[in-house]
Amino acid sequence: MQGTIAGPNGVVTGAGTSSLLSFVLVQKVTNRAPVGAILSAWAPKEVARWLGNHWPLWVRGNYSDAAQMVPEYAGVVDWGETYAFMSFPIPRKKGSKDYKNQPTRQILFGWTYEDDNNYGLLAKGWNGAFTLPRDMFVKKWTVRDPRAEERGSWGIVSRSGSSYDLETLGSRPAEEVDALMNESKTKWSEKSWTYSGSGLNNGTWKALSKQPKSRFYVLSATLAFNTETIRVDRSKSSLVTGFNLGPEAGKLRLWNVPSGKGNGTKLETLDLKVFVDNSIVEIYANDVFAMTTRIYPWRDDSNGLGYYTSGSSSVKYSNVKVWEGLTNAWPSDLPTRLTSLFGMGPMCLGLVGKGFS
Missing domain, CATH: 2.60.120.560 (Exo-inulinase; domain 1)
Known part of the structure; x- marks a missing residue:
């Protein structure tokens, strides 16, 4: 499953391998109450205050016969200065690590915007950047904790005495x-x-x-x-x-x-x-x-x-x-490339000068 669903309460992007079919990303939510209720264990008003104007969420649910998703639980994709997340699949090589458990990886990218109150925006000539790529997966683990019964960003797979097998959407650097x-x-x-x-x-x-x-x-x-x-x-x-x-x-x-x-x-x-x-x-x-x-x-x-x-x-x-001393993202011939770019005309110069958002 891959694709985007646009509705009155936001934009939902499918997160697509077989183990992730029940998870979707919610990019923008204008009515926060339904999803906020799912996060009630963590006080939705407090969560809304932390996340500010952007609200990057994921939701786990089941699809009804009417092709409607019934939410079970939800979580936050990124708690900071980000939005516009998009995921896509990348097949693993046969025989590689985790190939049997997840033959196709799901990669997630987002956009981190500036938090400088537009100070010096035109002078520096850019606005924002991509986040690091992240691996998305279904995380499963066992706890012995009665708090598992609370409503939050996890689901109970099974119970055995005081033990609970939980699952949630996992995320880590690719x-x-x-x-x-x-x-x-x-x-x-x-x-x-x-x-x-x-x-x-x-x-x-x-x-x-x-x-x-x-x-x-x-x-x-x-x-x-x-x-x-x-x-x-x-x-x-x-x-x-x-x-x-x-x-x-x-x-x-x-x-x-x-x-x-x-x-x-x-x-x-x-x-x-x-x-x-x-x-x-x-x-x-x-x-x-x-x-x-x-x-x-x-x-x-x-x-x-x-x-x-x-x-x-x-x-x-x-x-x-x-x-x-991480790997330099800028090629050694960047000045040459920029010279070629500027040579394309005033339109390109205007874009570079005003930055992208």
């Missing part, structure tokens, strides 16, 4: 992105670090043992703590107050899962992967959460990397890895 990370010029790992909690409200900053020299890097880390919100504090991201320095936030539940020892349980860890490409920051968590946000550092030395913790609870950072 495998090609991981392959490009291996071509990074600089890579290093950090030792694990535990913050025991001091009860101070002003927070604690601990720099990594090594610092990046640029704002083009990937950070991967595993955190262990109890929370349901991922928040990006942009208040000190730039010296220019004209930019949007407000916070970004999204919901992510960490479940109680089998510990492997009898009927014991343990809390899931938070596995983060953060991509920093100058003004674009993409955050992925536990193969179910994505947030794309924008920052506009003004100083050349605004490239510090470290841990920031606050409050009285404890948190442990482990498996921390950094990849710096």
